[in-house]
Amino acid sequence: MKIISIVGARPQFIKAAPVSKALRTKHNELLIHTGQHYDENMSKVFFEELKIPRPDYNLEVGSGSHGKMTGMMLEKLEEIYLKEKPDFVLVYGDTNSTLAGALAASKLLIPVIHVEAGLRSFNKTMPEEQNRILTDHISELLLVPTKDAEKNLTNEGITDSVYNIGDVMYDAVLDFKEIARKKSDLLKKLDIKGDYILTTIHRAENTNDINRLKNIVEALNECGSTVILPIHPRTKKYILEYGLSFNDNIKLIDPVGYIEMLELEMNANKIVSDSGGIQKEAYFMGKPCITMRDETEWVETVEVGWNLIVGTDKEKIKTAIKEFAPNSDRPEIFGDGKAAEKILNIIESYSKER
Missing domain, CATH: 3.40.50.2000 (Glycogen Phosphorylase B;)
Known part of the structure:
Protein backbone atom coordinates (compact mmCIF):
# COMPACT_ATOMS: atom_id res chain seq x y z
CA MET A 1 0.00 0.00 0.00
CA LYS A 2 1.29 3.49 -0.87
CA ILE A 3 0.37 6.37 1.43
CA ILE A 4 1.37 9.99 0.90
CA SER A 5 1.60 12.07 4.08
CA ILE A 6 1.51 15.87 3.93
CA VAL A 7 3.33 18.07 6.46
CA GLY A 8 4.20 21.74 6.43
CA ALA A 9 4.23 23.23 9.94
CA ARG A 10 5.77 22.48 13.35
CA PRO A 11 2.83 20.61 14.91
CA GLN A 12 2.57 18.39 11.84
CA PHE A 13 6.23 17.41 12.03
CA ILE A 14 5.66 16.30 15.63
CA LYS A 15 2.54 14.30 14.73
CA ALA A 16 4.31 12.68 11.78
CA ALA A 17 7.12 11.28 13.95
CA PRO A 18 5.12 8.42 15.56
CA VAL A 19 2.73 7.98 12.61
CA SER A 20 5.41 7.65 9.91
CA LYS A 21 7.29 5.22 12.14
CA ALA A 22 4.17 3.04 12.43
CA LEU A 23 3.18 3.22 8.76
CA ARG A 24 6.65 2.33 7.51
CA THR A 25 6.72 -0.91 9.46
CA LYS A 26 4.38 -2.40 6.83
CA HIS A 27 3.75 0.02 3.98
CA ASN A 28 5.30 2.45 1.52
CA GLU A 29 4.88 5.96 2.89
CA LEU A 30 6.04 9.02 0.95
CA LEU A 31 6.42 12.26 2.91
CA ILE A 32 5.76 15.62 1.26
CA HIS A 33 6.93 18.80 3.01
CA THR A 34 5.07 21.79 1.57
CA GLY A 35 7.62 24.26 2.93
CA GLN A 36 4.96 26.29 4.75
CA HIS A 37 7.43 26.53 7.64
CA TYR A 38 10.76 26.99 5.94
CA ASP A 39 12.93 28.64 8.62
CA GLU A 40 15.58 26.11 9.72
CA ASN A 41 14.65 26.51 13.38
CA MET A 42 10.98 25.95 12.53
CA SER A 43 11.47 23.03 10.14
CA LYS A 44 14.76 21.24 9.47
CA VAL A 45 15.67 20.81 13.15
CA PHE A 46 12.43 18.88 13.77
CA PHE A 47 13.18 16.32 11.08
CA GLU A 48 16.65 15.78 12.49
CA GLU A 49 15.89 15.44 16.19
CA LEU A 50 12.61 13.52 15.83
CA LYS A 51 14.19 11.17 13.30
CA ILE A 52 11.36 11.83 10.85
CA PRO A 53 12.18 10.34 7.43
CA ARG A 54 13.70 12.82 5.01
CA PRO A 55 10.88 14.27 2.85
CA ASP A 56 10.56 12.61 -0.53
CA TYR A 57 9.39 15.95 -1.93
CA ASN A 58 9.81 19.52 -0.68
CA LEU A 59 7.50 21.99 -2.40
CA GLU A 60 9.32 25.01 -0.88
CA VAL A 61 6.27 27.26 -1.15
CA GLY A 62 7.49 29.63 1.58
CA SER A 63 5.38 32.49 2.86
CA GLY A 64 2.63 34.38 1.07
CA SER A 65 -1.08 35.10 1.17
CA HIS A 66 -3.44 32.24 1.96
CA GLY A 67 -4.59 32.08 -1.66
CA LYS A 68 -1.13 32.19 -3.16
CA MET A 69 0.26 29.61 -0.74
CA THR A 70 -2.66 27.21 -1.12
CA GLY A 71 -2.72 27.62 -4.90
CA MET A 72 0.97 26.82 -5.27
CA MET A 73 0.56 23.74 -3.11
CA LEU A 74 -2.45 22.52 -5.10
CA GLU A 75 -0.63 22.76 -8.40
CA LYS A 76 2.49 20.98 -7.18
CA LEU A 77 0.67 18.31 -5.17
CA GLU A 78 -1.55 17.37 -8.09
CA GLU A 79 1.53 16.68 -10.22
CA ILE A 80 3.03 14.45 -7.53
CA TYR A 81 -0.21 12.55 -6.94
CA LEU A 82 -0.57 11.84 -10.67
CA LYS A 83 2.99 10.59 -10.79
CA GLU A 84 2.97 8.51 -7.58
CA LYS A 85 -0.62 7.19 -7.70
CA PRO A 86 -1.05 6.76 -3.91
CA ASP A 87 -3.77 4.61 -2.37
CA PHE A 88 -4.37 7.23 0.33
CA VAL A 89 -3.35 10.80 1.19
CA LEU A 90 -2.95 11.52 4.91
CA VAL A 91 -3.16 15.08 6.25
CA TYR A 92 -2.81 16.52 9.75
CA GLY A 93 -4.60 19.31 11.57
CA ASP A 94 -5.75 22.59 10.10
CA THR A 95 -3.08 24.44 8.10
CA ASN A 96 -3.08 25.57 4.47
CA SER A 97 -0.97 22.46 3.82
CA THR A 98 -3.80 20.34 5.26
CA LEU A 99 -6.46 21.85 3.01
CA ALA A 100 -4.30 21.80 -0.12
CA GLY A 101 -3.25 18.19 0.46
CA ALA A 102 -6.84 17.08 0.98
CA LEU A 103 -8.37 19.11 -1.85
CA ALA A 104 -5.83 18.01 -4.46
CA ALA A 105 -6.42 14.38 -3.48
CA SER A 106 -10.21 14.68 -3.43
CA LYS A 107 -10.28 16.14 -6.96
CA LEU A 108 -8.34 13.09 -8.15
CA LEU A 109 -10.63 10.72 -6.20
CA ILE A 110 -7.83 9.63 -3.87
CA PRO A 111 -9.20 8.82 -0.39
CA VAL A 112 -8.20 11.39 2.23
CA ILE A 113 -7.32 10.46 5.82
CA HIS A 114 -7.66 13.40 8.22
CA VAL A 115 -5.74 13.00 11.46
CA GLU A 116 -7.08 15.38 14.13
CA ALA A 117 -10.49 15.68 12.51
CA GLY A 118 -13.52 17.24 14.18
CA LEU A 119 -11.89 20.11 16.03
CA ARG A 120 -13.93 23.31 16.12
CA SER A 121 -13.36 26.73 17.66
CA PHE A 122 -16.67 27.94 16.15
CA ASN A 123 -14.90 31.05 14.89
CA LYS A 124 -15.04 31.00 11.10
CA THR A 125 -12.92 34.14 10.81
CA MET A 126 -9.93 31.94 11.66
CA PRO A 127 -8.24 30.42 8.57
CA GLU A 128 -7.61 27.28 10.63
CA GLU A 129 -11.34 26.84 11.28
CA GLN A 130 -12.14 27.12 7.59
CA ASN A 131 -9.41 24.59 6.78
CA ARG A 132 -10.72 22.12 9.40
CA ILE A 133 -14.31 22.22 8.21
CA LEU A 134 -13.48 21.93 4.51
CA THR A 135 -11.00 19.11 5.08
CA ASP A 136 -13.41 17.12 7.24
CA HIS A 137 -16.14 17.31 4.62
CA ILE A 138 -13.97 15.87 1.83
CA SER A 139 -12.19 13.20 3.89
CA GLU A 140 -13.06 9.50 3.78
CA LEU A 141 -11.40 8.52 7.06
CA LEU A 142 -11.81 10.93 9.97
CA LEU A 143 -9.55 10.20 12.93
CA VAL A 144 -10.60 12.30 15.90
CA PRO A 145 -8.56 12.92 19.07
CA THR A 146 -11.40 13.41 21.58
CA LYS A 147 -15.07 12.69 22.26
CA ASP A 148 -15.97 16.35 21.71
CA ALA A 149 -14.39 16.25 18.25
CA GLU A 150 -16.52 13.22 17.43
CA LYS A 151 -19.65 15.07 18.60
CA ASN A 152 -18.78 18.05 16.39
CA LEU A 153 -18.71 15.82 13.32
CA THR A 154 -22.01 14.18 14.29
CA ASN A 155 -23.60 17.62 14.59
CA GLU A 156 -22.46 18.34 11.02
CA GLY A 157 -23.90 15.08 9.72
CA ILE A 158 -20.60 13.22 9.46
CA THR A 159 -20.92 9.82 11.08
CA ASP A 160 -19.36 7.32 8.66
CA SER A 161 -15.72 6.24 9.04
CA VAL A 162 -15.15 8.35 12.17
CA TYR A 163 -12.73 6.83 14.70
CA ASN A 164 -11.67 8.18 18.09
CA ILE A 165 -7.96 7.23 18.26
CA GLY A 166 -6.70 9.71 20.86
CA ASP A 167 -4.08 12.32 20.14
CA VAL A 168 -0.90 11.52 18.19
CA MET A 169 0.90 14.40 19.92
CA TYR A 170 0.51 12.46 23.16
CA ASP A 171 2.33 9.57 21.45
CA ALA A 172 5.17 11.96 20.60
CA VAL A 173 5.39 13.41 24.11
CA LEU A 174 5.61 9.93 25.61
CA PHE A 324 -4.39 30.68 38.06
CA ALA A 325 -3.94 27.30 39.72
CA PRO A 326 -5.88 24.17 38.67
CA ASN A 327 -7.51 22.38 41.60
CA SER A 328 -8.49 19.12 39.91
CA ASP A 329 -6.93 15.91 38.63
CA ARG A 330 -6.08 15.54 34.94
CA PRO A 331 -8.38 12.93 33.42
CA GLU A 332 -7.22 10.93 30.40
CA ILE A 333 -9.01 12.91 27.68
CA PHE A 334 -6.46 12.43 24.88
CA GLY A 335 -6.26 8.66 24.70
CA ASP A 336 -3.62 6.18 25.79
CA GLY A 337 -0.61 7.27 23.73
CA LYS A 338 -1.11 4.57 21.08
CA ALA A 339 -2.81 6.65 18.39
CA ALA A 340 -0.21 5.92 15.70
CA GLU A 341 -0.69 2.17 16.09
CA LYS A 342 -4.47 2.64 15.81
CA ILE A 343 -4.06 4.72 12.64
CA LEU A 344 -2.12 1.90 11.00
CA ASN A 345 -4.75 -0.69 11.97
CA ILE A 346 -7.68 1.45 10.82
CA ILE A 347 -6.10 2.17 7.42
CA GLU A 348 -5.40 -1.53 6.88
CA SER A 349 -8.94 -2.55 7.83
CA TYR A 350 -10.50 0.18 5.69
CA SER A 351 -8.32 -0.80 2.71
CA LYS A 352 -9.45 -4.42 2.91
CA GLU A 353 -13.12 -3.43 3.00
CA ARG A 354 -12.98 -1.15 -0.04
Whole structure:
Protein backbone atom coordinates (compact mmCIF):
# COMPACT_ATOMS: atom_id res chain seq x y z
CA MET A 1 0.00 0.00 0.00
CA LYS A 2 1.29 3.49 -0.87
CA ILE A 3 0.37 6.37 1.43
CA ILE A 4 1.37 9.99 0.90
CA SER A 5 1.60 12.07 4.08
CA ILE A 6 1.51 15.87 3.93
CA VAL A 7 3.33 18.07 6.46
CA GLY A 8 4.20 21.74 6.43
CA ALA A 9 4.23 23.23 9.94
CA ARG A 10 5.77 22.48 13.35
CA PRO A 11 2.83 20.61 14.91
CA GLN A 12 2.57 18.39 11.84
CA PHE A 13 6.23 17.41 12.03
CA ILE A 14 5.66 16.30 15.63
CA LYS A 15 2.54 14.30 14.73
CA ALA A 16 4.31 12.68 11.78
CA ALA A 17 7.12 11.28 13.95
CA PRO A 18 5.12 8.42 15.56
CA VAL A 19 2.73 7.98 12.61
CA SER A 20 5.41 7.65 9.91
CA LYS A 21 7.29 5.22 12.14
CA ALA A 22 4.17 3.04 12.43
CA LEU A 23 3.18 3.22 8.76
CA ARG A 24 6.65 2.33 7.51
CA THR A 25 6.72 -0.91 9.46
CA LYS A 26 4.38 -2.40 6.83
CA HIS A 27 3.75 0.02 3.98
CA ASN A 28 5.30 2.45 1.52
CA GLU A 29 4.88 5.96 2.89
CA LEU A 30 6.04 9.02 0.95
CA LEU A 31 6.42 12.26 2.91
CA ILE A 32 5.76 15.62 1.26
CA HIS A 33 6.93 18.80 3.01
CA THR A 34 5.07 21.79 1.57
CA GLY A 35 7.62 24.26 2.93
CA GLN A 36 4.96 26.29 4.75
CA HIS A 37 7.43 26.53 7.64
CA TYR A 38 10.76 26.99 5.94
CA ASP A 39 12.93 28.64 8.62
CA GLU A 40 15.58 26.11 9.72
CA ASN A 41 14.65 26.51 13.38
CA MET A 42 10.98 25.95 12.53
CA SER A 43 11.47 23.03 10.14
CA LYS A 44 14.76 21.24 9.47
CA VAL A 45 15.67 20.81 13.15
CA PHE A 46 12.43 18.88 13.77
CA PHE A 47 13.18 16.32 11.08
CA GLU A 48 16.65 15.78 12.49
CA GLU A 49 15.89 15.44 16.19
CA LEU A 50 12.61 13.52 15.83
CA LYS A 51 14.19 11.17 13.30
CA ILE A 52 11.36 11.83 10.85
CA PRO A 53 12.18 10.34 7.43
CA ARG A 54 13.70 12.82 5.01
CA PRO A 55 10.88 14.27 2.85
CA ASP A 56 10.56 12.61 -0.53
CA TYR A 57 9.39 15.95 -1.93
CA ASN A 58 9.81 19.52 -0.68
CA LEU A 59 7.50 21.99 -2.40
CA GLU A 60 9.32 25.01 -0.88
CA VAL A 61 6.27 27.26 -1.15
CA GLY A 62 7.49 29.63 1.58
CA SER A 63 5.38 32.49 2.86
CA GLY A 64 2.63 34.38 1.07
CA SER A 65 -1.08 35.10 1.17
CA HIS A 66 -3.44 32.24 1.96
CA GLY A 67 -4.59 32.08 -1.66
CA LYS A 68 -1.13 32.19 -3.16
CA MET A 69 0.26 29.61 -0.74
CA THR A 70 -2.66 27.21 -1.12
CA GLY A 71 -2.72 27.62 -4.90
CA MET A 72 0.97 26.82 -5.27
CA MET A 73 0.56 23.74 -3.11
CA LEU A 74 -2.45 22.52 -5.10
CA GLU A 75 -0.63 22.76 -8.40
CA LYS A 76 2.49 20.98 -7.18
CA LEU A 77 0.67 18.31 -5.17
CA GLU A 78 -1.55 17.37 -8.09
CA GLU A 79 1.53 16.68 -10.22
CA ILE A 80 3.03 14.45 -7.53
CA TYR A 81 -0.21 12.55 -6.94
CA LEU A 82 -0.57 11.84 -10.67
CA LYS A 83 2.99 10.59 -10.79
CA GLU A 84 2.97 8.51 -7.58
CA LYS A 85 -0.62 7.19 -7.70
CA PRO A 86 -1.05 6.76 -3.91
CA ASP A 87 -3.77 4.61 -2.37
CA PHE A 88 -4.37 7.23 0.33
CA VAL A 89 -3.35 10.80 1.19
CA LEU A 90 -2.95 11.52 4.91
CA VAL A 91 -3.16 15.08 6.25
CA TYR A 92 -2.81 16.52 9.75
CA GLY A 93 -4.60 19.31 11.57
CA ASP A 94 -5.75 22.59 10.10
CA THR A 95 -3.08 24.44 8.10
CA ASN A 96 -3.08 25.57 4.47
CA SER A 97 -0.97 22.46 3.82
CA THR A 98 -3.80 20.34 5.26
CA LEU A 99 -6.46 21.85 3.01
CA ALA A 100 -4.30 21.80 -0.12
CA GLY A 101 -3.25 18.19 0.46
CA ALA A 102 -6.84 17.08 0.98
CA LEU A 103 -8.37 19.11 -1.85
CA ALA A 104 -5.83 18.01 -4.46
CA ALA A 105 -6.42 14.38 -3.48
CA SER A 106 -10.21 14.68 -3.43
CA LYS A 107 -10.28 16.14 -6.96
CA LEU A 108 -8.34 13.09 -8.15
CA LEU A 109 -10.63 10.72 -6.20
CA ILE A 110 -7.83 9.63 -3.87
CA PRO A 111 -9.20 8.82 -0.39
CA VAL A 112 -8.20 11.39 2.23
CA ILE A 113 -7.32 10.46 5.82
CA HIS A 114 -7.66 13.40 8.22
CA VAL A 115 -5.74 13.00 11.46
CA GLU A 116 -7.08 15.38 14.13
CA ALA A 117 -10.49 15.68 12.51
CA GLY A 118 -13.52 17.24 14.18
CA LEU A 119 -11.89 20.11 16.03
CA ARG A 120 -13.93 23.31 16.12
CA SER A 121 -13.36 26.73 17.66
CA PHE A 122 -16.67 27.94 16.15
CA ASN A 123 -14.90 31.05 14.89
CA LYS A 124 -15.04 31.00 11.10
CA THR A 125 -12.92 34.14 10.81
CA MET A 126 -9.93 31.94 11.66
CA PRO A 127 -8.24 30.42 8.57
CA GLU A 128 -7.61 27.28 10.63
CA GLU A 129 -11.34 26.84 11.28
CA GLN A 130 -12.14 27.12 7.59
CA ASN A 131 -9.41 24.59 6.78
CA ARG A 132 -10.72 22.12 9.40
CA ILE A 133 -14.31 22.22 8.21
CA LEU A 134 -13.48 21.93 4.51
CA THR A 135 -11.00 19.11 5.08
CA ASP A 136 -13.41 17.12 7.24
CA HIS A 137 -16.14 17.31 4.62
CA ILE A 138 -13.97 15.87 1.83
CA SER A 139 -12.19 13.20 3.89
CA GLU A 140 -13.06 9.50 3.78
CA LEU A 141 -11.40 8.52 7.06
CA LEU A 142 -11.81 10.93 9.97
CA LEU A 143 -9.55 10.20 12.93
CA VAL A 144 -10.60 12.30 15.90
CA PRO A 145 -8.56 12.92 19.07
CA THR A 146 -11.40 13.41 21.58
CA LYS A 147 -15.07 12.69 22.26
CA ASP A 148 -15.97 16.35 21.71
CA ALA A 149 -14.39 16.25 18.25
CA GLU A 150 -16.52 13.22 17.43
CA LYS A 151 -19.65 15.07 18.60
CA ASN A 152 -18.78 18.05 16.39
CA LEU A 153 -18.71 15.82 13.32
CA THR A 154 -22.01 14.18 14.29
CA ASN A 155 -23.60 17.62 14.59
CA GLU A 156 -22.46 18.34 11.02
CA GLY A 157 -23.90 15.08 9.72
CA ILE A 158 -20.60 13.22 9.46
CA THR A 159 -20.92 9.82 11.08
CA ASP A 160 -19.36 7.32 8.66
CA SER A 161 -15.72 6.24 9.04
CA VAL A 162 -15.15 8.35 12.17
CA TYR A 163 -12.73 6.83 14.70
CA ASN A 164 -11.67 8.18 18.09
CA ILE A 165 -7.96 7.23 18.26
CA GLY A 166 -6.70 9.71 20.86
CA ASP A 167 -4.08 12.32 20.14
CA VAL A 168 -0.90 11.52 18.19
CA MET A 169 0.90 14.40 19.92
CA TYR A 170 0.51 12.46 23.16
CA ASP A 171 2.33 9.57 21.45
CA ALA A 172 5.17 11.96 20.60
CA VAL A 173 5.39 13.41 24.11
CA LEU A 174 5.61 9.93 25.61
CA ASP A 175 8.27 8.96 23.05
CA PHE A 176 10.50 12.02 23.54
CA LYS A 177 9.88 13.24 27.10
CA GLU A 178 12.66 11.16 28.65
CA ILE A 179 15.08 12.15 25.90
CA ALA A 180 14.37 15.80 26.72
CA ARG A 181 14.86 15.13 30.42
CA LYS A 182 18.22 13.42 29.94
CA LYS A 183 19.79 15.13 26.96
CA SER A 184 18.52 18.70 26.66
CA ASP A 185 20.53 21.35 28.51
CA LEU A 186 18.89 24.51 27.20
CA LEU A 187 18.06 25.89 30.66
CA LYS A 188 21.70 25.51 31.65
CA LYS A 189 22.79 27.36 28.51
CA LEU A 190 20.28 30.12 29.23
CA ASP A 191 21.40 30.25 32.88
CA ILE A 192 17.78 29.98 34.09
CA LYS A 193 17.67 28.66 37.67
CA GLY A 194 14.44 29.84 39.28
CA ASP A 195 10.76 29.72 38.38
CA TYR A 196 9.72 31.03 35.00
CA ILE A 197 6.73 31.41 32.71
CA LEU A 198 7.02 29.91 29.23
CA THR A 199 5.32 31.98 26.54
CA THR A 200 4.72 31.60 22.81
CA ILE A 201 2.98 34.08 20.49
CA HIS A 202 2.46 33.32 16.82
CA ARG A 203 -1.17 33.48 15.69
CA ALA A 204 -1.87 36.11 13.04
CA GLU A 205 -4.92 37.33 14.96
CA ASN A 206 -2.51 38.45 17.72
CA THR A 207 0.65 39.39 15.84
CA ASN A 208 -1.04 41.35 13.05
CA ASP A 209 -3.18 43.46 15.37
CA ILE A 210 -1.18 46.20 17.09
CA ASN A 211 -3.64 46.54 19.99
CA ARG A 212 -3.74 42.80 20.75
CA LEU A 213 0.05 42.44 20.50
CA LYS A 214 0.62 45.60 22.57
CA ASN A 215 -1.63 44.24 25.33
CA ILE A 216 0.26 40.93 25.37
CA VAL A 217 3.68 42.60 25.48
CA GLU A 218 2.64 44.99 28.27
CA ALA A 219 1.07 42.16 30.30
CA LEU A 220 4.26 40.11 30.08
CA ASN A 221 6.39 43.14 30.94
CA GLU A 222 4.28 43.84 34.04
CA CYS A 223 3.56 40.28 35.21
CA GLY A 224 6.32 40.22 37.82
CA SER A 225 7.76 36.89 36.65
CA THR A 226 10.70 35.74 34.57
CA VAL A 227 9.37 34.92 31.11
CA ILE A 228 11.08 32.79 28.48
CA LEU A 229 9.81 33.62 25.00
CA PRO A 230 11.02 31.65 21.95
CA ILE A 231 10.11 34.30 19.42
CA HIS A 232 8.38 33.33 16.18
CA PRO A 233 9.74 35.10 13.05
CA ARG A 234 6.38 36.76 12.35
CA THR A 235 6.06 37.96 15.95
CA LYS A 236 9.57 39.41 15.83
CA LYS A 237 8.72 41.23 12.59
CA TYR A 238 5.64 42.90 14.05
CA ILE A 239 7.27 43.72 17.39
CA LEU A 240 9.84 45.75 15.44
CA GLU A 241 7.27 47.19 13.04
CA TYR A 242 5.00 48.40 15.87
CA GLY A 243 7.91 49.79 17.90
CA LEU A 244 7.18 47.56 20.90
CA SER A 245 9.82 46.43 23.39
CA PHE A 246 10.23 43.96 26.22
CA ASN A 247 11.41 44.63 29.77
CA ASP A 248 14.36 42.86 31.39
CA ASN A 249 12.16 40.13 32.88
CA ILE A 250 11.58 38.77 29.36
CA LYS A 251 14.22 36.36 28.05
CA LEU A 252 13.90 36.37 24.25
CA ILE A 253 15.36 33.33 22.50
CA ASP A 254 15.30 31.99 18.96
CA PRO A 255 12.71 29.32 18.07
CA VAL A 256 13.74 25.98 19.52
CA GLY A 257 13.41 22.37 18.42
CA TYR A 258 10.93 19.92 19.86
CA ILE A 259 13.24 18.33 22.44
CA GLU A 260 14.27 21.73 23.82
CA MET A 261 10.65 22.85 23.87
CA LEU A 262 9.72 19.82 25.93
CA GLU A 263 12.46 20.74 28.39
CA LEU A 264 11.11 24.29 28.66
CA GLU A 265 7.56 22.99 29.16
CA MET A 266 8.52 20.38 31.76
CA ASN A 267 10.31 22.93 33.92
CA ALA A 268 7.99 25.93 33.52
CA ASN A 269 5.81 27.16 36.36
CA LYS A 270 3.00 28.04 33.94
CA ILE A 271 2.58 28.24 30.17
CA VAL A 272 1.08 31.29 28.44
CA SER A 273 0.41 30.79 24.74
CA ASP A 274 -1.85 31.22 21.72
CA SER A 275 -0.80 27.87 20.25
CA GLY A 276 -3.21 24.96 19.94
CA GLY A 277 -0.48 22.34 20.16
CA ILE A 278 1.15 23.87 23.20
CA GLN A 279 -2.18 23.94 25.06
CA LYS A 280 -2.21 20.16 24.74
CA GLU A 281 1.47 19.76 25.62
CA ALA A 282 0.89 21.83 28.76
CA TYR A 283 -1.89 19.41 29.71
CA PHE A 284 0.31 16.38 29.02
CA MET A 285 3.00 17.91 31.25
CA GLY A 286 0.61 18.86 34.05
CA LYS A 287 1.26 22.59 33.64
CA PRO A 288 -1.40 25.29 34.04
CA CYS A 289 -2.06 26.85 30.63
CA ILE A 290 -3.20 30.42 30.03
CA THR A 291 -4.49 30.81 26.49
CA MET A 292 -4.27 34.22 24.82
CA ARG A 293 -7.14 33.65 22.42
CA ASP A 294 -10.87 34.28 22.52
CA GLU A 295 -11.72 30.59 22.10
CA THR A 296 -10.03 27.21 21.80
CA GLU A 297 -10.50 23.95 19.91
CA TRP A 298 -9.33 22.11 23.04
CA VAL A 299 -12.42 22.85 25.11
CA GLU A 300 -11.86 19.71 27.19
CA THR A 301 -8.75 21.25 28.79
CA VAL A 302 -10.83 24.26 29.85
CA GLU A 303 -13.71 22.14 31.12
CA VAL A 304 -11.45 20.12 33.45
CA GLY A 305 -9.87 23.31 34.81
CA TRP A 306 -6.33 23.15 33.40
CA ASN A 307 -6.66 25.80 30.70
CA LEU A 308 -7.87 29.37 31.16
CA ILE A 309 -8.99 31.50 28.19
CA VAL A 310 -8.03 35.16 28.71
CA GLY A 311 -7.99 36.61 25.18
CA THR A 312 -5.60 39.54 24.99
CA ASP A 313 -6.97 41.47 27.94
CA LYS A 314 -3.89 42.86 29.66
CA GLU A 315 -5.25 42.66 33.20
CA LYS A 316 -6.68 39.17 32.73
CA ILE A 317 -3.31 37.90 31.48
CA LYS A 318 -1.46 39.45 34.44
CA THR A 319 -3.99 38.14 36.97
CA ALA A 320 -3.91 34.65 35.49
CA ILE A 321 -0.11 34.51 35.59
CA LYS A 322 -0.20 35.41 39.28
CA GLU A 323 -3.26 33.46 40.43
CA PHE A 324 -4.39 30.68 38.06
CA ALA A 325 -3.94 27.30 39.72
CA PRO A 326 -5.88 24.17 38.67
CA ASN A 327 -7.51 22.38 41.60
CA SER A 328 -8.49 19.12 39.91
CA ASP A 329 -6.93 15.91 38.63
CA ARG A 330 -6.08 15.54 34.94
CA PRO A 331 -8.38 12.93 33.42
CA GLU A 332 -7.22 10.93 30.40
CA ILE A 333 -9.01 12.91 27.68
CA PHE A 334 -6.46 12.43 24.88
CA GLY A 335 -6.26 8.66 24.70
CA ASP A 336 -3.62 6.18 25.79
CA GLY A 337 -0.61 7.27 23.73
CA LYS A 338 -1.11 4.57 21.08
CA ALA A 339 -2.81 6.65 18.39
CA ALA A 340 -0.21 5.92 15.70
CA GLU A 341 -0.69 2.17 16.09
CA LYS A 342 -4.47 2.64 15.81
CA ILE A 343 -4.06 4.72 12.64
CA LEU A 344 -2.12 1.90 11.00
CA ASN A 345 -4.75 -0.69 11.97
CA ILE A 346 -7.68 1.45 10.82
CA ILE A 347 -6.10 2.17 7.42
CA GLU A 348 -5.40 -1.53 6.88
CA SER A 349 -8.94 -2.55 7.83
CA TYR A 350 -10.50 0.18 5.69
CA SER A 351 -8.32 -0.80 2.71
CA LYS A 352 -9.45 -4.42 2.91
CA GLU A 353 -13.12 -3.43 3.00
CA ARG A 354 -12.98 -1.15 -0.04
